[in-house]
Amino acid sequence: MNDDKFAKVRLISKPDNMLRTVYTACRTCYSSESPINIFDSESALDKEKMLKLIKRVISSGHYSTIEHIQVSFAISNISRACSHQLVRHRHMSFSQKSQRYVKEKGQFEYIIPESIDSNDELKEKFTEFMGKISDFYLELTQEGIPAEDARYVLPNATATSMVASLNLRELIHLANLRLCTRAQKEIRILVKRMCDELTKEEEWLKDYLVPKCERLGYCDEDKSCGRKTVRM
Protein backbone atom coordinates (compact mmCIF):
# COMPACT_ATOMS: atom_id res chain seq x y z
CA MET A 1 0.00 0.00 0.00
CA ASN A 2 1.59 3.22 -1.10
CA ASP A 3 0.55 5.89 1.46
CA ASP A 4 0.60 8.64 -1.20
CA LYS A 5 -1.61 6.87 -3.71
CA PHE A 6 -3.92 5.48 -1.09
CA ALA A 7 -7.20 7.03 0.21
CA LYS A 8 -7.74 10.28 -1.59
CA VAL A 9 -9.82 12.47 0.71
CA ARG A 10 -11.22 15.95 0.38
CA LEU A 11 -13.42 17.86 2.81
CA ILE A 12 -16.22 19.11 0.55
CA SER A 13 -18.61 20.64 3.06
CA LYS A 14 -18.55 22.10 6.55
CA PRO A 15 -20.40 24.93 8.32
CA ASP A 16 -18.83 28.39 8.28
CA ASN A 17 -19.42 29.18 11.94
CA MET A 18 -18.37 25.88 13.40
CA LEU A 19 -16.79 27.02 16.67
CA ARG A 20 -19.41 29.72 17.22
CA THR A 21 -22.25 27.23 16.61
CA VAL A 22 -20.87 24.73 19.14
CA TYR A 23 -20.27 27.57 21.61
CA THR A 24 -23.84 28.84 21.16
CA ALA A 25 -25.18 25.32 21.74
CA CYS A 26 -23.04 24.94 24.88
CA ARG A 27 -23.96 28.31 26.39
CA THR A 28 -27.65 27.99 25.57
CA CYS A 29 -27.84 25.13 28.07
CA TYR A 30 -26.53 27.25 30.95
CA SER A 31 -27.67 30.79 30.14
CA SER A 32 -30.84 32.84 30.54
CA GLU A 33 -29.91 34.57 27.24
CA SER A 34 -31.58 33.47 24.02
CA PRO A 35 -29.42 31.50 21.55
CA ILE A 36 -29.71 34.41 19.08
CA ASN A 37 -28.28 36.83 21.65
CA ILE A 38 -25.54 34.36 22.56
CA PHE A 39 -24.61 33.89 18.89
CA ASP A 40 -24.47 37.69 18.39
CA SER A 41 -22.65 38.40 21.66
CA GLU A 42 -19.06 39.66 22.05
CA SER A 43 -18.10 36.41 23.76
CA ALA A 44 -18.99 34.50 20.58
CA LEU A 45 -16.04 36.29 18.97
CA ASP A 46 -13.60 35.44 21.74
CA LYS A 47 -11.90 32.23 20.58
CA GLU A 48 -10.15 31.46 23.88
CA LYS A 49 -13.35 31.88 25.86
CA MET A 50 -15.32 29.72 23.45
CA LEU A 51 -12.68 26.96 23.47
CA LYS A 52 -12.56 26.92 27.29
CA LEU A 53 -16.31 26.43 27.60
CA ILE A 54 -16.45 23.85 24.80
CA LYS A 55 -13.65 21.82 26.40
CA ARG A 56 -15.48 21.80 29.75
CA VAL A 57 -18.80 20.80 28.17
CA ILE A 58 -17.36 18.03 25.98
CA SER A 59 -15.25 16.56 28.78
CA SER A 60 -18.36 16.37 30.94
CA GLY A 61 -19.97 14.18 28.24
CA HIS A 62 -22.55 16.72 27.06
CA TYR A 63 -22.23 15.52 23.47
CA SER A 64 -25.46 16.85 21.93
CA THR A 65 -23.66 20.20 21.62
CA ILE A 66 -21.34 18.83 18.95
CA GLU A 67 -24.03 17.06 16.96
CA HIS A 68 -25.02 20.33 15.24
CA ILE A 69 -21.93 20.27 13.06
CA GLN A 70 -22.17 18.18 9.88
CA VAL A 71 -19.20 17.61 7.56
CA SER A 72 -18.89 15.78 4.23
CA PHE A 73 -15.89 14.12 2.61
CA ALA A 74 -15.27 12.97 -0.96
CA ILE A 75 -13.29 9.73 -0.67
CA SER A 76 -11.73 7.56 -3.36
CA ASN A 77 -9.13 4.85 -3.78
CA ILE A 78 -10.02 2.78 -0.75
CA SER A 79 -10.65 -0.96 -0.80
CA ARG A 80 -14.05 -2.54 -0.34
CA ALA A 81 -12.56 -4.15 2.81
CA CYS A 82 -11.93 -0.66 4.17
CA SER A 83 -15.30 0.76 3.08
CA HIS A 84 -17.00 -2.17 4.79
CA GLN A 85 -15.29 -1.23 8.05
CA LEU A 86 -16.31 2.41 7.59
CA VAL A 87 -19.98 1.69 6.91
CA ARG A 88 -20.22 -0.09 10.27
CA HIS A 89 -20.41 3.39 11.79
CA ARG A 90 -24.14 3.83 12.05
CA HIS A 91 -24.37 7.58 12.46
CA MET A 92 -22.63 8.22 9.15
CA SER A 93 -24.33 8.74 5.76
CA PHE A 94 -22.88 7.24 2.60
CA SER A 95 -23.27 7.41 -1.16
CA GLN A 96 -20.97 4.76 -2.58
CA LYS A 97 -20.06 3.88 -6.16
CA SER A 98 -22.39 1.08 -7.20
CA GLN A 99 -21.06 -2.23 -8.50
CA ARG A 100 -24.55 -2.84 -9.89
CA TYR A 101 -24.75 0.23 -12.10
CA VAL A 102 -21.07 0.84 -12.86
CA LYS A 103 -19.75 -1.98 -15.03
CA GLU A 104 -15.99 -2.61 -15.07
CA LYS A 105 -14.72 -2.18 -18.65
CA GLY A 106 -11.17 -3.47 -18.16
CA GLN A 107 -8.96 -4.38 -15.22
CA PHE A 108 -10.79 -3.17 -12.11
CA GLU A 109 -8.79 -0.95 -9.76
CA TYR A 110 -7.64 -2.55 -6.55
CA ILE A 111 -5.71 -1.80 -3.37
CA ILE A 112 -2.67 -3.86 -2.39
CA PRO A 113 -2.19 -4.11 1.40
CA GLU A 114 1.23 -3.03 2.61
CA SER A 115 2.25 -6.51 3.82
CA ILE A 116 1.81 -7.85 0.28
CA ASP A 117 3.04 -4.73 -1.52
CA SER A 118 6.37 -4.92 0.30
CA ASN A 119 6.98 -8.53 -0.79
CA ASP A 120 7.96 -8.55 -4.48
CA GLU A 121 7.17 -12.21 -5.07
CA LEU A 122 3.75 -12.14 -3.39
CA LYS A 123 2.92 -8.78 -4.96
CA GLU A 124 3.52 -10.25 -8.40
CA LYS A 125 1.28 -13.23 -7.62
CA PHE A 126 -1.37 -10.92 -6.16
CA THR A 127 -1.35 -8.74 -9.28
CA GLU A 128 -1.55 -11.81 -11.51
CA PHE A 129 -4.50 -13.10 -9.48
CA MET A 130 -6.34 -9.77 -9.81
CA GLY A 131 -5.80 -10.08 -13.57
CA LYS A 132 -7.40 -13.54 -13.59
CA ILE A 133 -10.40 -12.30 -11.60
CA SER A 134 -10.76 -9.39 -14.01
CA ASP A 135 -10.65 -11.75 -17.02
CA PHE A 136 -13.41 -13.89 -15.54
CA TYR A 137 -15.51 -10.83 -14.62
CA LEU A 138 -15.21 -9.56 -18.19
CA GLU A 139 -16.08 -13.01 -19.54
CA LEU A 140 -19.23 -13.04 -17.42
CA THR A 141 -20.37 -9.57 -18.51
CA GLN A 142 -19.54 -10.33 -22.17
CA GLU A 143 -21.74 -13.43 -21.84
CA GLY A 144 -24.58 -11.11 -20.84
CA ILE A 145 -24.42 -11.62 -17.06
CA PRO A 146 -25.51 -8.32 -15.48
CA ALA A 147 -22.83 -6.36 -13.60
CA GLU A 148 -24.81 -6.83 -10.38
CA ASP A 149 -24.22 -10.60 -10.62
CA ALA A 150 -20.76 -10.57 -12.22
CA ARG A 151 -19.53 -8.48 -9.26
CA TYR A 152 -19.82 -11.53 -7.01
CA VAL A 153 -16.34 -12.54 -8.17
CA LEU A 154 -14.77 -9.18 -7.29
CA PRO A 155 -12.51 -9.22 -4.21
CA ASN A 156 -12.31 -7.15 -1.02
CA ALA A 157 -9.32 -5.43 -2.63
CA THR A 158 -11.52 -3.76 -5.28
CA ALA A 159 -11.16 0.03 -5.10
CA THR A 160 -14.24 2.06 -4.33
CA SER A 161 -15.28 5.68 -3.85
CA MET A 162 -17.93 7.45 -1.84
CA VAL A 163 -19.21 10.65 -0.32
CA ALA A 164 -19.39 10.23 3.46
CA SER A 165 -21.04 12.65 5.87
CA LEU A 166 -21.18 12.71 9.64
CA ASN A 167 -21.63 15.01 12.57
CA LEU A 168 -18.79 16.12 14.81
CA ARG A 169 -19.75 13.74 17.63
CA GLU A 170 -19.51 10.77 15.29
CA LEU A 171 -16.27 12.05 13.74
CA ILE A 172 -14.66 12.25 17.19
CA HIS A 173 -15.91 8.72 17.94
CA LEU A 174 -14.64 7.49 14.55
CA ALA A 175 -11.22 9.04 15.20
CA ASN A 176 -11.06 7.61 18.73
CA LEU A 177 -11.66 4.07 17.40
CA ARG A 178 -9.98 4.13 14.01
CA LEU A 179 -6.83 6.12 14.78
CA CYS A 180 -6.01 3.48 17.41
CA THR A 181 -3.23 1.16 16.20
CA ARG A 182 -5.61 -1.79 16.77
CA ALA A 183 -7.56 -0.58 13.70
CA GLN A 184 -6.31 -1.80 10.33
CA LYS A 185 -3.76 0.43 8.63
CA GLU A 186 -5.89 1.28 5.61
CA ILE A 187 -8.80 2.70 7.63
CA ARG A 188 -6.32 4.39 9.97
CA ILE A 189 -4.82 6.26 7.03
CA LEU A 190 -8.29 7.10 5.68
CA VAL A 191 -9.57 8.47 9.01
CA LYS A 192 -6.32 10.36 9.62
CA ARG A 193 -6.75 12.05 6.25
CA MET A 194 -10.36 12.95 7.04
CA CYS A 195 -9.22 14.48 10.36
CA ASP A 196 -6.30 16.31 8.73
CA GLU A 197 -8.60 17.80 6.08
CA LEU A 198 -10.82 19.23 8.80
CA THR A 199 -8.12 20.39 11.20
CA LYS A 200 -6.41 22.29 8.35
CA GLU A 201 -9.38 24.64 8.64
CA GLU A 202 -10.47 24.01 12.23
CA GLU A 203 -7.25 23.64 14.18
CA TRP A 204 -9.06 23.63 17.53
CA LEU A 205 -10.35 20.13 16.78
CA LYS A 206 -6.85 18.62 16.93
CA ASP A 207 -7.29 17.91 20.66
CA TYR A 208 -10.41 15.83 20.00
CA LEU A 209 -9.58 13.96 16.78
CA VAL A 210 -7.18 11.56 18.48
CA PRO A 211 -6.99 7.81 19.29
CA LYS A 212 -9.20 6.86 22.23
CA CYS A 213 -6.23 6.38 24.60
CA GLU A 214 -5.49 10.11 24.34
CA ARG A 215 -8.98 10.91 25.58
CA LEU A 216 -9.11 8.14 28.18
CA GLY A 217 -5.59 8.68 29.45
CA TYR A 218 -5.00 4.90 29.32
CA CYS A 219 -5.27 1.98 26.87
CA ASP A 220 -8.33 -0.27 27.13
CA GLU A 221 -7.16 -2.77 24.48
CA ASP A 222 -5.95 -6.30 25.28
CA LYS A 223 -3.01 -5.89 22.93
CA SER A 224 -1.59 -2.43 23.58
CA CYS A 225 0.82 -0.57 21.29
CA GLY A 226 2.39 0.92 24.40
CA ARG A 227 1.44 4.52 23.67
CA LYS A 228 -0.41 4.65 27.01
CA THR A 229 -0.43 2.49 30.11
CA VAL A 230 -2.85 -0.45 29.92
CA ARG A 231 -5.83 -0.22 32.27
CA MET A 232 -5.61 -2.88 34.99
Ligand SMILES: Cc1cc2nc3c(=O)[nH]c(=O)nc-3n(C[C@H](O)[C@H](O)[C@H](O)COP(=O)(O)OP(=O)(O)OC[C@H]3O[C@@H](n4cnc5c(N)ncnc54)[C@H](O)[C@@H]3O)c2cc1C
Ligand atom coordinates in the same frame (compact mmCIF):
# COMPACT_ATOMS: atom_id res chain seq x y z
C1 LIG B 1 -10.10 -2.54 16.05
C2 LIG B 1 -11.50 -2.94 15.66
C3 LIG B 1 -11.77 -4.27 15.43
C4 LIG B 1 -13.08 -4.66 15.07
N1 LIG B 1 -13.34 -5.98 14.84
C5 LIG B 1 -14.59 -6.37 14.52
C6 LIG B 1 -14.92 -7.73 14.30
O1 LIG B 1 -14.07 -8.60 14.40
N2 LIG B 1 -16.19 -8.06 13.95
C7 LIG B 1 -17.18 -7.11 13.86
O2 LIG B 1 -18.32 -7.46 13.55
N3 LIG B 1 -16.89 -5.81 14.04
C8 LIG B 1 -15.65 -5.42 14.38
N4 LIG B 1 -15.39 -4.09 14.57
C9 LIG B 1 -16.47 -3.12 14.38
C10 LIG B 1 -17.09 -2.69 15.73
O3 LIG B 1 -17.69 -3.78 16.38
C11 LIG B 1 -18.14 -1.61 15.50
O4 LIG B 1 -19.21 -2.13 14.73
C12 LIG B 1 -17.60 -0.40 14.77
O5 LIG B 1 -16.34 -0.03 15.28
C13 LIG B 1 -18.57 0.76 14.93
O6 LIG B 1 -18.43 1.22 16.27
P1 LIG B 1 -19.60 1.74 17.16
O7 LIG B 1 -20.72 0.75 17.19
O8 LIG B 1 -19.06 2.17 18.48
O9 LIG B 1 -19.91 3.08 16.42
P2 LIG B 1 -21.15 3.72 15.63
O10 LIG B 1 -21.96 2.74 14.86
O11 LIG B 1 -20.45 4.78 14.88
O12 LIG B 1 -22.02 4.30 16.77
C14 LIG B 1 -21.53 5.32 17.66
C15 LIG B 1 -22.08 5.06 19.04
O13 LIG B 1 -23.52 5.19 18.98
C16 LIG B 1 -24.10 4.28 19.90
N5 LIG B 1 -24.95 3.34 19.16
C17 LIG B 1 -25.06 3.21 17.81
N6 LIG B 1 -25.96 2.28 17.50
C18 LIG B 1 -26.42 1.79 18.66
C19 LIG B 1 -27.36 0.78 18.99
N7 LIG B 1 -28.01 0.07 18.08
N8 LIG B 1 -27.60 0.55 20.29
C20 LIG B 1 -26.96 1.23 21.26
N9 LIG B 1 -26.05 2.19 21.02
C21 LIG B 1 -25.78 2.47 19.73
C22 LIG B 1 -22.94 3.54 20.60
O14 LIG B 1 -22.62 4.26 21.77
C23 LIG B 1 -21.82 3.67 19.61
O15 LIG B 1 -20.52 3.57 20.18
C24 LIG B 1 -14.11 -3.68 14.93
C25 LIG B 1 -13.80 -2.34 15.18
C26 LIG B 1 -12.52 -1.96 15.53
C27 LIG B 1 -12.23 -0.49 15.78
